[in-house]
Every structure is written in C-alpha cells, then in structure tokens.
Amino acid sequence: MSTILEMRSITKEFPGVKALAGVDLDVTEREIHAICGENGAGKSTLMKVLSGVYPHGTYTGDIVFEGDTMRFGSINDSEDRGIVIIHQELALVPYLSVAENIFLGNETRNRFGLIDWNDANQRAAELLARVGLHENPTTPVSQLGVGKQQLIEIAKALSKKVKLLILDEPTAALNDTDSAHLLDLLRTLRAEGITCIIISHKLNEIADIADRTTIIRDGQTIETIDMADPASTQDRIIRGMVGRDIENRYPHRTPDIGDEVLRVEDWNVDHPTQAGRQIITDASFHVRAGEVVGIAGLMGAGRTELAMSIFGRSYGRNIRGKIFKDGKQIQVRDVAEAISHHIAYATEDRKQYGLNLLDDIRHNVSSAGLGKLSPNGWVNGNEELKVAEEYRESLNIKTPHVLVNVGKLSGGNQQKVVLSKWLYTDPDVLILDEPTRGIDVGAKYEIYTIINKMVAAGKAVIVISSELPELLGISDRVYTLAFGRITGEVPVADATQERLMELMTIERDQPLPTKELKS
Amino acid sequence: MNVIAGARDLMTRHLRESGIFVAFAALVILFAALNPNFLSANNLTNIILQYSYILILAIGMVMVIVAGQIDLSVGSVVALTGAVSAVVVIRMGMPWYVGVIAALVVGLLVGMWQGFWVAYVGIPGFIVSLAGMLLFRGLTYLVLDNVSLSPFGGTYYEIANGFFNGLLGGMGFDVFTLVIFGIAVAGYAVSQWRSRQGKIAYQQSVESMPTFIVKIVAVAAVVMWFGYQLSTYRGLPLVLVILAVLIIVYALVTQKSVFGRHIYAVGGNRHAAELSGVKVRRINFWVFVNMGVLASVAGVVYSSRMNAAQPAAGNMFELDAIAACFIGGASTTGGVGRVGGAMIGGLIMAVMSNGMQLMGVPQSIQQVVKGLVLLLAVAFDIWNKRRAAAAR
Known part of the structure; x- marks a missing residue:
C-alpha cells in the first residue's frame, strides 16, 4: 500500500503560542489512522492546516498528497482534491432538508442553471443508503438526532468524491449504539477505498478501529504506532499523550476542610421550553469551606443545567428545592442575588457565556463586581484598572497590559480572566464548569494551582468536569450525576474511574446504590 | 512601558477613532480651501443651528446601537413631539414651557412603549421601531389634522434660534x-x-x-x-449650550456610570452580561426610554428651528442619526461605539452637506456622496477588524 498523505515538519504559530512545532504525519492509502493527544496538543490545528482552513503561507512545512505538494488557499481547494473534514461541531443548516444540506455549496444545475430537486433528492437517497441512514431526503435536518446528523455529514463528504475523510471527535456526542454504527460505517468506507483520519479521545474506540495511531503532544509528533502490534496498548498511548507521570499533572494540596458553606436540597428543574420534561430530579449535595467537590457526569446528564439553575435560575423553569448558605436558607431568584450571596458560576463556554470578547481585560474583570467599584453608580476607572492589573499579576494572565481585548487571548488566559472576574466578586462558593476545557496542558496546571489557592483561602469550590482523571486529581469528594439524578457520592480516596463511570451510567429507572460512605 | 511605545500603542488601538478625527479635519480643510465662506462666522453658526437636532438624536442612537439594537422611529417621534408641542402652544395658547413638557412626556411614553416591546416581549428593535416609524407618523397626521401649525414665536422660537449676546x-x-x-x-x-x-x-x-x-x-x-x-x-447659540450639556452628561453616563457599562456589556455579549448579574431587559428598556426622550428634545429643537410643526417633519432623520453613529465607529453588531465618535460622525455628515451646499453641488450628488461616505466608513471598520484579527 502506498502513502496517500505526508505532512512534513508542520509548524504553526499564534502570537505567544506555538501550536504546532514540526509535526510529521504520514497516512497510508485505505487505512484508518487515529490521532491522539490531549486537549490543546495541536490535533485540531493540524487538521485545519491540512484542510486549508489555515491557508498555505500561514504555516511552515510541506503537505504532500498523492505525490503532489499541496498549497491549499482555502477549504475549497482541499475539497477539490478529495480531502473532506467533518468538524466536531456539525456544520448543517437545521431548517434545510437532508438533500439540501448534502448538496449545499455543491449543487448541480440543469441546463437552465436551476437545481433539479428530483435528481438531487434521488442522489441524496443513494448517498443515504451508502451510509445506512433510512430517512427521507426532504426531511429537515433539525428533526434528526445528532447521530443521524453525523451520518448526513459523511454522506455530504461522499457526494464530494472524498478520498481522505477527516473526522474530529465524531463520537463525542453519540450514544453507544450510534457510535458503533458510525465505526462500522468507517470500516465499510475503508473497504470501498476511502482513507480516514479520526481524532478521538476514546482510547478503546481507537484500539477497536484504527490501523495505525499517531500520538501528538505539545505540538509535536511523539510516535506513530501500528495497532496490530501487541505492544500498542492503551497504556502506551496514554504515556505518549501525557508524557509524564500522572501524579505530576495536579499540584499537591493538603485539604483543610471547614464548615458547610452551601447545601442544596431536593433540587428539581424542568426543561425551559418542553413542558413536563424534568432535567434535574431530587438533587441534593453540599460543599464545605476549603473543599473541592467534583461533579462527574456524561454529556447530557444535567451538570451545567444543575449549576445554572442554582445560579440565579439561569436555566430551566418550575425550579423547586432549597438552598442553604452557611446554614441559613436563602432565596436566589436571579444572578444579581446569587452574586450578593457570594456564589459564583464560571461557565463551560467562556466565549458564548463568559466574556465580552469585544471589550478589554479590564472591563471583563470588573463586569460582575462593578458594584464594588461604583458606590454611587459611577465607576472609579482608576481603581478598576488597578484591580485588573492585580489579577493579571496574581493569576499570571500573559499579556503586556490589561487594555488588550480578551478576544485576542489564548483559551487559558481567557479562562484566567473569567476566574478573575468571579474572584473579584468575593465569592464563598465557586462553581467552575469545565474550567480546563480547550486549554493546553501547562495552563491547566496553572488553573489547578489557582483552584488550590481559592480553597486555601477558605472558599468552597465545585468543579464540573467530563475528564475523570482531572476530578480525581483535584477534588476531595466527587458526586456523580446521571440522567438528572445524583447517583453517588464518593470520597476521592475511594474513587476510581471505573467506579465513577459505573455510577455515571445508572439509568433513570434503575435503583440507586445505597450510600456506602458518608464523609 | 515607556511613553513612546504607549503612544504608538494608543494610536493602533484607536486607529478607528483617530482616523475619524483626521478625516474630519481633512474635510474641514478641504471645504475651507474650496470656499472661503466655509469658515465664516455666519456659516459656522448655521452648521450648528442646522444639525443640532441630528446630533441630539445621534447621542441616543449610539446608545441604542451599542446595546445591539436600532431605532428607526426617531424621525417620526421628532414629528410627533413637535406636533404635540405645537398643538399645546399654538392651538391651545399655553405658555412655551408647557409645550416643551408635553413634548418630553410624549417622548417618554414613546420610549416606554418601544422599550416594553423590545425588552419584555423580546421583539427586535428593528421591527418594533419600524412599526413605530409608521405608528408615530400616523399619529402626527392625526394630531395635526394633516396641516402645518405655525408660528410658535416668542420664547419657544428662541430655543433653537436664540443667542446669548x-x-x-x-x-x-x-x-x-x-x-x-x-x-x-x-x-x-x-x-x-x-x-x-x-x-x-x-x-x-x-x-x-x-x-x-x-x-x-x-x-x-x-x-x-x-x-x-x-x-x-451673533454670539453663543442657545442650542449649542443645550447640545454641549447633553454631550458632556451622556459621555459621562456611557463611560463612567454602571448603567453605561452595562449597555456595553449587553451589546458585547448578552449571555455573558446576564450571567454577570446584569439585568438585560431593564437595560434595553431604559435605552429605548432614553432614546424616546432625546428624540422629543430633538423634536422641540426642530419645531422651534422651523417655527412650525409639519406633518412630514423629521423625515429620514433616523438615517442621518444612524449614519452618524456608524461613521463615528459604532459596530453594527453592538458593543462598540462612543458618544464622542457619533458626534464627530454627525459633524462629518453636517460639514459635508453644508460644504457641498455652499459650493452649489446639486442635492442628487450630495446624496450620492453621503451614501458612499457611510459605506466606506463601515468598510474601513470591517477592514480594520479583519486586519486586527489577522494579526492574531
């Protein structure tokens, strides 16, 4: 078999960050090639270089595809050569039909320059059959689930005569059945002669499907391993991805746990628009001063919904339950009230919900605690600048000064701005929703250090995370959330990933295990 | 940070704003060179008297635009408030200040009406104010019975035509x-x-x-x-004093007050603002109330300037006010813009109109030029943003 794609010493820099530092990748024809690496290792950047999202000239190094050196100026150029990328966030237009989506931007026209929809629907139906999706091509995409939408993306790629298909975390949002179906489809496509690159965090999935795996860490290729080789174990991949002992990924902390700060009892939340659909059911939990409590749950378990409904009813309706702060029951009817009770919530999606990307660091830092700067309705601009500078120093936000727009910062530095903003409100309880999502390994360590400083100062911290090793590394106690119910509470000393995963997958109608441990 | 680097940094960060000042200065110099009368005392006074109401509208409009909304109804509100004032003063024979108060109250009610639909029902300001544009124009016709009312005379006339001298x-x-x-x-x-x-x-x-x-x-x-x-x-125009006070007050409110900062937060990222404890609905409501009141101030100034209330008064004023904001650096997507910028933007429009009038440029060409200037100003803004993004 011959090499279809070769990427040689690809280097891509952003101001202040070297995202890729000489990555090599070679992909053989008709293979499924997995790329592994931690968040921020450079996988997605590499694929964006390959597909022309970052055009030729913005990176250094060579891309050789089918023996020719490629200079893609845009994603259209790479698609013309048969390289198609399917992003993690699906790029379908919800109100258009399946067929319209498949041929979007690629419509074939009849001799009058009009689209022949009968022909298009017919060809769409053929493509759908190839990906094993039994849906009418005229159905609007919004009526289909994520798993089916993923298949439509693949059908769309097939319509473009794809030779090399790139899938970025294709199964992240899928359930087990849909995932299995997708992986089967990839095998079928391989048999039909299509080469696949798959980016995934799910190691068992990679072990299952990949022919070879390339491991990337901190913007460099670590190794490419043949999965048929018995030495290619998951442990070996993890070692390559992490590159150091697991213990060192989390700064050490000696817990000094005080009194209970926040207690939530019998919390129930309904879906904001679908009447009668319960998102959170009878959730009760508490957190104490100087304690880091983790909340573990799979996607869709209701983690963010739980946190936001507590934080001033920012999510859901028909919210029932009690909140106690320092032993006294409190009312938290809106965000302002939550802040006045010294509760803070740092969102999982900092760009959409956490920051004003048009404004500078200074104004973002003060945005939730503006009242402190303006005793009579007028903002003390000098004091504001001083505050922002203090946080820049203490949280090590890497920027020359605080008048830089936050849109220009890296993910890690943006997250530090979000944390600064909430620290400035003098919180007693911080709910951190995916605090290290999308940021690189070094910055993660810094965020953990900041969390440690928070609890050392006597604050209570709740961390929501989908990365179990992270929760095990930084928490004192972990609650598991599944289908809107808290299904377990485990002191970190007794917790393993397997144990947590077991609790995280208890379905709605299954009984809960009796509480084994009470800390 | 040394001083030189600081200055250069300021220049690049405020390229958009400083660019506007340079463009304004260049326009003034250009027209002064083309026509010696341009900088005469008489003409400078005229520019102020003729465009003050657009500048007053632009103050309110820039806040609406920063909040991520738009108000197309202000021209009609100028007409309606002027009409109400004329009915009170001319037809009913009440003193001038009763007319002013009546106009302001109508402006307040108009603002509350639009603010309600935008903030609490959630209809985009574009739609609410498009409806308002028709609604308030229609009400103007009703109030005036389809005829002009004039003259105000007396003190009311002095508001826009009087001088401290x-x-x-x-x-x-x-x-x-x-x-x-x-x-x-x-x-x-x-x-x-x-x-x-x-x-x-x-x-x-x-x-x-x-x-x-x-x-x-x-x-x-x-x-x-x-x-x-x-x-x-003729001395200091009274309306210049009104304008100066409004500019100073609103520059302070937008830059230094919590309310002003919340407007920027809402326009920059509504969700983030909400999760930071900003009462987004309340902010949107008051932004529209404020716009209504400022439109009524402009209505009083305009009716005083014309010494009459006409059914078609204020036609297309909204477009001049909106153009002033965008030329002055406001962003079409909200979150960015300043009162000072909008004032310079408004003055650029004013100077261009006046300068071209002095030179005898036909109305048709004037419209073409103003249209192109608006387009190029926003194009420059977008180019500038893309350049900034490419530097990342």
Missing part, C-alpha cells in the same frame, strides 16, 4: 460668548489634568508633559478660535 457688552465681538468658551476650555484643561494626576497616582502610563501641554494648547486654540468666530457674529 451682549450680556457683558461687546467691542465688535461678544464678550460673554468668549467668557463661556474660556470657562469651557479651562474646565477641559482641569479635567484632563486631574485625570492625568489620577493615572499617575495609580501608576499608569501617561503621555509626556510636553505632549500633554501641546494637546491642551491645540484643543484650546481651536475651541477659542471657534468661540471668537461665533462672538463676532
């Missing part, structure tokens, strides 16, 4: 006008000095002392020259 005597120029301008310049210098001292106290970088002095002297020279020109003609 001769209060302290004159020697070929009005001393009072110069005194007021002198106080304004002194006030400017003092506030700049205090802000500089404040920055030093908080250990921030400031421009060097010579730069600072040159800046103050240059501003003072231009302002005093302008004041002198006015004083040799």
Whole structure:
C-alpha cells in the first residue's frame, strides 16, 4: 500500500503560542489512522492546516498528497482534491432538508442553471443508503438526532468524491449504539477505498478501529504506532499523550476542610421550553469551606443545567428545592442575588457565556463586581484598572497590559480572566464548569494551582468536569450525576474511574446504590 | 512601558477613532480651501443651528446601537413631539414651557412603549421601531389634522434660534460668548489634568508633559478660535449650550456610570452580561426610554428651528442619526461605539452637506456622496477588524 498523505515538519504559530512545532504525519492509502493527544496538543490545528482552513503561507512545512505538494488557499481547494473534514461541531443548516444540506455549496444545475430537486433528492437517497441512514431526503435536518446528523455529514463528504475523510471527535456526542454504527460505517468506507483520519479521545474506540495511531503532544509528533502490534496498548498511548507521570499533572494540596458553606436540597428543574420534561430530579449535595467537590457526569446528564439553575435560575423553569448558605436558607431568584450571596458560576463556554470578547481585560474583570467599584453608580476607572492589573499579576494572565481585548487571548488566559472576574466578586462558593476545557496542558496546571489557592483561602469550590482523571486529581469528594439524578457520592480516596463511570451510567429507572460512605 | 511605545500603542488601538478625527479635519480643510465662506462666522453658526437636532438624536442612537439594537422611529417621534408641542402652544395658547413638557412626556411614553416591546416581549428593535416609524407618523397626521401649525414665536422660537449676546457688552465681538468658551476650555484643561494626576497616582502610563501641554494648547486654540468666530457674529447659540450639556452628561453616563457599562456589556455579549448579574431587559428598556426622550428634545429643537410643526417633519432623520453613529465607529453588531465618535460622525455628515451646499453641488450628488461616505466608513471598520484579527 502506498502513502496517500505526508505532512512534513508542520509548524504553526499564534502570537505567544506555538501550536504546532514540526509535526510529521504520514497516512497510508485505505487505512484508518487515529490521532491522539490531549486537549490543546495541536490535533485540531493540524487538521485545519491540512484542510486549508489555515491557508498555505500561514504555516511552515510541506503537505504532500498523492505525490503532489499541496498549497491549499482555502477549504475549497482541499475539497477539490478529495480531502473532506467533518468538524466536531456539525456544520448543517437545521431548517434545510437532508438533500439540501448534502448538496449545499455543491449543487448541480440543469441546463437552465436551476437545481433539479428530483435528481438531487434521488442522489441524496443513494448517498443515504451508502451510509445506512433510512430517512427521507426532504426531511429537515433539525428533526434528526445528532447521530443521524453525523451520518448526513459523511454522506455530504461522499457526494464530494472524498478520498481522505477527516473526522474530529465524531463520537463525542453519540450514544453507544450510534457510535458503533458510525465505526462500522468507517470500516465499510475503508473497504470501498476511502482513507480516514479520526481524532478521538476514546482510547478503546481507537484500539477497536484504527490501523495505525499517531500520538501528538505539545505540538509535536511523539510516535506513530501500528495497532496490530501487541505492544500498542492503551497504556502506551496514554504515556505518549501525557508524557509524564500522572501524579505530576495536579499540584499537591493538603485539604483543610471547614464548615458547610452551601447545601442544596431536593433540587428539581424542568426543561425551559418542553413542558413536563424534568432535567434535574431530587438533587441534593453540599460543599464545605476549603473543599473541592467534583461533579462527574456524561454529556447530557444535567451538570451545567444543575449549576445554572442554582445560579440565579439561569436555566430551566418550575425550579423547586432549597438552598442553604452557611446554614441559613436563602432565596436566589436571579444572578444579581446569587452574586450578593457570594456564589459564583464560571461557565463551560467562556466565549458564548463568559466574556465580552469585544471589550478589554479590564472591563471583563470588573463586569460582575462593578458594584464594588461604583458606590454611587459611577465607576472609579482608576481603581478598576488597578484591580485588573492585580489579577493579571496574581493569576499570571500573559499579556503586556490589561487594555488588550480578551478576544485576542489564548483559551487559558481567557479562562484566567473569567476566574478573575468571579474572584473579584468575593465569592464563598465557586462553581467552575469545565474550567480546563480547550486549554493546553501547562495552563491547566496553572488553573489547578489557582483552584488550590481559592480553597486555601477558605472558599468552597465545585468543579464540573467530563475528564475523570482531572476530578480525581483535584477534588476531595466527587458526586456523580446521571440522567438528572445524583447517583453517588464518593470520597476521592475511594474513587476510581471505573467506579465513577459505573455510577455515571445508572439509568433513570434503575435503583440507586445505597450510600456506602458518608464523609 | 515607556511613553513612546504607549503612544504608538494608543494610536493602533484607536486607529478607528483617530482616523475619524483626521478625516474630519481633512474635510474641514478641504471645504475651507474650496470656499472661503466655509469658515465664516455666519456659516459656522448655521452648521450648528442646522444639525443640532441630528446630533441630539445621534447621542441616543449610539446608545441604542451599542446595546445591539436600532431605532428607526426617531424621525417620526421628532414629528410627533413637535406636533404635540405645537398643538399645546399654538392651538391651545399655553405658555412655551408647557409645550416643551408635553413634548418630553410624549417622548417618554414613546420610549416606554418601544422599550416594553423590545425588552419584555423580546421583539427586535428593528421591527418594533419600524412599526413605530409608521405608528408615530400616523399619529402626527392625526394630531395635526394633516396641516402645518405655525408660528410658535416668542420664547419657544428662541430655543433653537436664540443667542446669548451682549450680556457683558461687546467691542465688535461678544464678550460673554468668549467668557463661556474660556470657562469651557479651562474646565477641559482641569479635567484632563486631574485625570492625568489620577493615572499617575495609580501608576499608569501617561503621555509626556510636553505632549500633554501641546494637546491642551491645540484643543484650546481651536475651541477659542471657534468661540471668537461665533462672538463676532451673533454670539453663543442657545442650542449649542443645550447640545454641549447633553454631550458632556451622556459621555459621562456611557463611560463612567454602571448603567453605561452595562449597555456595553449587553451589546458585547448578552449571555455573558446576564450571567454577570446584569439585568438585560431593564437595560434595553431604559435605552429605548432614553432614546424616546432625546428624540422629543430633538423634536422641540426642530419645531422651534422651523417655527412650525409639519406633518412630514423629521423625515429620514433616523438615517442621518444612524449614519452618524456608524461613521463615528459604532459596530453594527453592538458593543462598540462612543458618544464622542457619533458626534464627530454627525459633524462629518453636517460639514459635508453644508460644504457641498455652499459650493452649489446639486442635492442628487450630495446624496450620492453621503451614501458612499457611510459605506466606506463601515468598510474601513470591517477592514480594520479583519486586519486586527489577522494579526492574531
């Protein structure tokens, strides 16, 4: 078999960050090639270089595809050569039909320059059959689930005569059945002669499907391993991805746990628009001063919904339950009230919900605690600048000064701005929703250090995370959330990933295990 | 951070804003060179009297735009409030101030009406104010029975046509006008000095002392020259005082008050603002209420200037006000824009209209030129943003 794609010493820099530092990748024809690496290792950047999202000239190094050196100026150029990328966030237009989506931007026209929809629907139906999706091509995409939408993306790629298909975390949002179906489809496509690159965090999935795996860490290729080789174990991949002992990924902390700060009892939340659909059911939990409590749950378990409904009813309706702060029951009817009770919530999606990307660091830092700067309705601009500078120093936000727009910062530095903003409100309880999502390994360590400083100062911290090793590394106690119910509470000393995963997958109608441990 | 780097950094960060100042200065110089009458006392006074109401509208409009909304109804509101005032003063024979108060109350109610639909029902401002544009125009016709009412005369007429003159005597120029301008310049210098001292106290970088002095002297020279020109003609226009007070108050409100900062937060990222404890609905409501009130102020000024209320008054004013904001650097997606920028944007429109009128350029060409300027200003804004993004 011959090499279809070769990427040689690809280097891509952003101001202040070297995202890729000489990555090599070679992909053989008709293979499924997995790329592994931690968040921020450079996988997605590499694929964006390959597909022309970052055009030729913005990176250094060579891309050789089918023996020719490629200079893609845009994603259209790479698609013309048969390289198609399917992003993690699906790029379908919800109100258009399946067929319209498949041929979007690629419509074939009849001799009058009009689209022949009968022909298009017919060809769409053929493509759908190839990906094993039994849906009418005229159905609007919004009526289909994520798993089916993923298949439509693949059908769309097939319509473009794809030779090399790139899938970025294709199964992240899928359930087990849909995932299995997708992986089967990839095998079928391989048999039909299509080469696949798959980016995934799910190691068992990679072990299952990949022919070879390339491991990337901190913007460099670590190794490419043949999965048929018995030495290619998951442990070996993890070692390559992490590159150091697991213990060192989390700064050490000696817990000094005080009194209970926040207690939530019998919390129930309904879906904001679908009447009668319960998102959170009878959730009760508490957190104490100087304690880091983790909340573990799979996607869709209701983690963010739980946190936001507590934080001033920012999510859901028909919210029932009690909140106690320092032993006294409190009312938290809106965000302002939550802040006045010294509760803070740092969102999982900092760009959409956490920051004003048009404004500078200074104004973002003060945005939730503006009242402190303006005793009579007028903002003390000098004091504001001083505050922002203090946080820049203490949280090590890497920027020359605080008048830089936050849109220009890296993910890690943006997250530090979000944390600064909430620290400035003098919180007693911080709910951190995916605090290290999308940021690189070094910055993660810094965020953990900041969390440690928070609890050392006597604050209570709740961390929501989908990365179990992270929760095990930084928490004192972990609650598991599944289908809107808290299904377990485990002191970190007794917790393993397997144990947590077991609790995280208890379905709605299954009984809960009796509480084994009470800390 | 050294001073030079700081200055250069300021220049790049404020390229958009400083670019507007340069463009404005270039326009003034261009028209002055083309027509010697352009900088005459008479013409400068005229520019102020003719465009003051657009500038007043632009103050409110820039806040609406920063909040991520738009208000297309202000032209109709100018007509409606002027009409109500005319009915009260001319038809009912009430004193001038009752007319002013009636107009302001109508503006307040209009603002509350639109604010309600935008903030609490969640209809985009574009739609609400498009409806309002028809609604308030129709009400104007109803109030006026389809005919113009004139003249106001008396004190009401003086609001937009009166001058402070001769209060302290004159020697070929009005001393009072110069005194007021002198106080304004002194006030400017003092506030700049205090802000500089404040920055030093908080250990921030400031421009060097010579730069600072040159800046103050240059501003003072231009302002005093302008004041002198006015004083040799008819003195200080009353409407300029109204405008100056509004600009100062709203510049402070937008930049230094919590309310102002919340407007920027809502326009910049509504969800983030909500999760930071900003009451988004309340902010949107009050932004529209404020716009309604300012539109009624413009309505009073305009009806006074015309000495009449006409059914078709204020037609297309909304477009001039919106253009002023965008030329002045406001972002079409909200979150960015300043009162000062909108004022310069409005003055650019004013200077262009006036300059072209003086040169006898036909109305048709004037429209074409103004349209192109608006388009190019926003194109420059987008190009500038893309350049900034590419530098990442």
